[in-house]
Amino acid sequence: MRTADLDAKLELLQNNLAGMEAILVAYSGGVDSSLLLKVASMTPAKVLAVTAASPTYPQVEIEAATRLARELGIQHLVINTNEMADPAFTANPPERCYHCKKELFATLQELARKHGLKVIVDGANADDSDDFRPGSLAAREFGVRSPLQEAGLTKEEIRQLARYLNLPNWDKPSMACLSSRIPYGQAITPKKLEQVAAAEAFLHQLGLREIRVRHHGPIARLEVNPAAFALLIDTNVREKLVNHLHEIGFTYITLDLEGFRSGSMNAVLSPEERAISSKI
Incomplete structure (x- = not known):
């Protein structure tokens, strides 16, 4: 309004x-x-x-x-x-x-x-x-x-x-760069970025909008809106999702019960790290 x-x-x-x-x-x-x-x-x-x-x-x-x-x-x-x-x-x-x-x-x-x-x-x-x-x-x-x-x-x-102003993307979810899916201190590689992109594309195909696939080595931690939990644990959907993520290289697939949180990787940073990083 x-x-x-x-x-x-x-x-x-x-x-x-x-x-x-x-x-x-x-x-x-x-x-x-x-x-x-x-x-x-x-x-x-x-x-x-x-x-x-x-x-x-x-x-x-x-x-x-x-x-x-x-x-x-x-x-x-x-x-x-x-x-x-x-x-x-x-x-x-x-x-x-x-x-x-x-x-x-x-x-x-x-x-x-x-x-x-x-x-x-x-x-x-x-x-x-x-x-x-x-x-x-x-x-x-x-x-x-x-x-x-x-x-x-x-x-x-x-x-x-x-x-x-009639912009068609007025309600588009925020889209941070894919490197933000990788925990600080763990190297960013093309393979990891490709895995994240492929996993998130699959979730988008399921009709989900606000999503993040956090890359923890062999573990894919899925952040989605809690309203979508029921969809992901549906037997047919769950099996397709797990199979797809296995195919692209993840060994374990987890659903984060806190749901989608933009910037959740920053939770590990101490106040001192935030202050230093803001000053470089």
């Missing part, structure tokens, strides 16, 4: 983007960056959307982002990033996202110069400031702005505006 406060935030967002004049949008295809792209397209500013493709992000997500950018009539580039070649990233420390974003923003900075764009923006929102986000430090280092955050827009408000 729209309110005067939400309308004011939308106006502020639109005015801020218009004032940037020439914008490169770091665009994943999620609801946050999609709203950012949509509102930017409503201004006189020159806009370029750039989506990063790598083994850490499912190809189906890249394809969906491309379709939406085309529907919005926005110039769109898909670039390949190479975080998997960085040992600081693949070692999977708590500050993993910093190393990934640093590589991404360095690439985007060069693209912005090449295309004559003044400002790089990302889809961070007001709720993200309360979460563990080492990547935000890389954004600050490269002068990347977060207009949704600057306008004070929360995730729920972003969904409301996305629905109001």
Whole structure:
């Protein structure tokens, strides 16, 4: 439901983007960056959307982002990033996202110069400031702005505006990169990422939306909405799921009784680790 406060935030967002004049949008295809792209397209500013493709992000997500950018009539580039070649990233420390974003923003900075764009923006929102986000430090280092955050827009408000503006993905579940499924300190490898992607694709085919398959070596820990527990323990579904996960390399399959929790891997971090990782 729209309110005067939400309308004011939308106006502020639109005015801020218009004032940037020439914008490169770091665009994943999620609801946050999609709203950012949509509102930017409503201004006189020159806009370029750039989506990063790598083994850490499912190809189906890249394809969906491309379709939406085309529907919005926005110039769109898909670039390949190479975080998997960085040992600081693949070692999977708590500050993993910093190393990934640093590589991404360095690439985007060069693209912005090449295309004559003044400002790089990302889809961070007001709720993200309360979460563990080492990547935000890389954004600050490269002068990347977060207009949704600057306008004070929360995730729920972003969904409301996305629905109001007729974005088809307004209710799309959040999609963190696949490396977030691997416990800190355990190496990120292409094989592990492929296993997670294949397992989550199978769960999506069952009609589930909010899911995470956490990769604990031979163990796949499934996080789904508790309302979906009954489906997964149905004899026929359970057997198909177990067989599929065995085929892609998991030995044990477990269902997490706490259900879906975005960022659950951060639960092991101490306050000291969070503080150090936020400062690098």
